[in-house]
Amino acid sequence: xxxxxxxxxxxxxxxxxxxxxxxxxxxxxxxxxxxxxxxxxxxxxxxxxxxxxxxxxxxxxxxxxxxxxxxxxxxxxxxxxxxxxxxxxxxxxxxxxxxxxxxxxxxxxxxxxxxxxxxxxxxxxxxxxxxxxxxxxxxxxxxxxxxxxxxxxxxxxxxxxxxxxxxxxxxxxxxxxxxxxxxxxxxxxxxxxxxxxxxxxxxxxxxxxxxxxxxxxxxxxxxxxxxxxxxxxxxxxxxxxxxxxxxxxxxxxxxxxxxxxxxxxxxxxxxxxxxxxxxxxxxxxxxxxxxxxxxxxxxxxxxxxxxxxxxxxxxxxxxxxxxxxxxxxxxxxxxxxxxxxxxxxxxxxxxxx
Numbered sequence: 001x002x003x004x005x006x007x008x009x010x011x012x013x014x015x016x017x018x019x020x021x022x023x024x025x026x027x028x029x030x031x032x033x034x035x036x037x038x039x040x041x042x043x044x045x046x047x048x049x050x051x052x053x054x055x056x057x058x059x060x061x062x063x064x065x066x067x068x069x070x071x072x073x074x075x076x077x078x079x080x081x082x083x084x085x086x087x088x089x090x091x092x093x094x095x096x097x098x099x100x101x102x103x104x105x106x107x108x109x110x111x112x113x114x115x116x117x118x119x120x121x122x123x124x125x126x127x128x129x130x131x132x133x134x135x136x137x138x139x140x141x142x143x144x145x146x147x148x149x150x151x152x153x154x155x156x157x158x159x160x161x162x163x164x165x166x167x168x169x170x171x172x173x174x175x176x177x178x179x180x181x182x183x184x185x186x187x188x189x190x191x192x193x194x195x196x197x198x199x200x201x202x203x204x205x206x207x208x209x210x211x212x213x214x215x216x217x218x219x220x221x222x223x224x225x226x227x228x229x230x231x232x233x234x235x236x237x238x239x240x241x242x243x244x245x246x247x248x249x250x251x252x253x254x255x256x257x258x259x260x261x262x263x264x265x266x267x268x269x270x271x272x273x274x275x276x277x278x279x280x281x282x283x284x285x286x287x288x289x290x291x292x293x294x295x296x297x298x299x300x301x302x303x304x305x306x307x308x309x310x311x312x313x314x315x316x317x318x319x320x321x322x323x324x325x326x327x328x329x330x331x332x333x334x335x336x337x338x339x340x341x342x343x344x345x346x347x348x349x350x351x352x353x
Contacts, residue, residue, distance in 0.1 A: 008061050009254040009265055011054055014246055016267030018050045019274040020312065026282040027304065027311045029225070030109040031289050035300040037223070044224040048116060049239035050246060051271070052123065052175045056182020057190075059127065067128045070272075071121055076326050077276045078117055085110060085280070098166025109286055113279045115229075118166035119175055126172070127179040142180035145173045150209070153233035154216065161230050174231040181243075190250055199248035206240035213237065270323050277319030281311040 025043045028035060075096055082091040082101050095101050098118045101110045130138050151157045161170045189198050213221045213234050220234075221227070227235035257265050267274050285307045293303055 008058075008252060009257055009261075010251055011058050011061065012265040012268035013254075013257075013261055014250075014268065015051065015054045015058075015271050016264035016269075016274075018046060018054065018242075019267050019271045019278075020264075020315075021046045022048070022051075022275065023278045023281060023311050023315050024308055026109065026113065026278055027285055027307050030112060030282045031285055031307060033289055033293055033300050033303040033307070035304065039300070039304075041222055041224045044228065044235070045238055046242045047228075047239060049175070049178055049236075050242040052120075052178040053182040053185075053243050053246065055124070056127065056179040056184075057186040058182075059131065059179070060183045060186035067124055070124060073326060074117070074121060074272055076329065077272055077322055080322060080325060081110070081276050081279060085283075100166070107283050109283050110279050113275070115167065115171075116275065119171050122165060122167065122172055123175045123179050126176055127183075130180065131183065138180055139184055142177050142184060145177035146181075148173055149231070149233045149236055153213065168230055170230040174236060178239075178243075185247055189247065191252060195250070196248050199244045202240055202247065203244035206237045206244070210234060210237040267319075270319065273319040273323045273326070274315060276322055277315040277317075278311070280318040281313075281315030284314045285311045 021043075025047060028040050028043050078095050078101070079092045082095040083089075085091075085101070085107050091101060093099075095114075095117075100114050130141060134141075148157070148159065152159060159169070161168045163169075164172065185198075189195055210221065217234075222234075224235050224238055227233075227238075254261075288310065289307070292306070
């Protein structure tokens with residue numbers, strides 16, 4: 001199966017859905033309105049792991065290595081967020097050197113989302129290096145990284161969770177294995193007779209292993225947030241529910257997109273902006289909660305339903321503003337580079353003359 005030259009609409013749709021679902025997660029986690037722990041845990045079944053898995057699938061679809069461009073765009077987006085909400089140049093330096101955004105007072109939720117930035121950049125660089133430079137070993141690396149987590153959880157081995165560039169070894173190992181798994185699924189599974197059978201088998205094995213973890217460690221396995229930082233086997237197995245669903249539902253070459261699918265595809269194509277935008281969106285809801293619900297005895301479910309549209313609206317506005325600014329900056333830099341190139345040619349010509 002050869003790489004496809006164009007974007008796959010279904011990948012953009014799924015990435016867009018995950019990007020918006022993360023808004024729901026952060027409304028649930030970054031606000032206090034009486035919600036239960038179980039409600040929080042359930043939202044984590046669809047989470048960042050699905051995003052990394054889809055990124056690996058996309059890497060197979062887009063044959064051209066666009067790592068450098070993606071990292072530059074990523075850095076530009078979060079530098080802008082740091083500039084507007086972090087207090088100027090020091091905040092930009094902290095952000096780009098993996099020290100956190102260190103936001104202005106009452107915007108603490110920015111740092112709760114920041115962990116994703118160094119992980120994404122490092123995984124993108126390592127994943128593409130593995131695919132390009134040592135491609136024949138990529139699936140051995142994937143299996144080896146994935147095997148570390150059950151071995152650590154059941155105390156067969158012990159590996160210290162060392163810090164690295166603003167994140168940790170365990171996070172890099174997990175999300176890199178997911179990135180390579182997405183590439184593997186796109187190369188070997190999608191479009192075959194085994195696609196849906198593979199998804200069902202992955203789901204069954206993950207649920208069975210989760211039950212084994214429950215037997216081994218008790219109810220602590222259900223605290224997915226605690227098992228997310230650092231990445232631990234129960235959280236990894238829970239994330240396989242969304243990965244299985246992606247594999248099961250995936251269809252290549254969707255027809256022309258309309259309505260909701262078109263909107264989700266747009267979000268998916270601009271997921272970086274929407275991830276940055278949700279930091280602002282959920283930050284706004286954090287400020288609104290004391291004013292909206294201070295004297296209100298409504299259930300947490302109704303409060304969540306009221307907060308989510310606000311967070312989504314602010315996220316969309318912030319994301320689109322960031323997208324326009326970065327696009328303008330990109331065009332300006334292209335014009336500057338073109339002007340400098342022409343100036344250099346003119347100077348060379350005048351020297352020869």
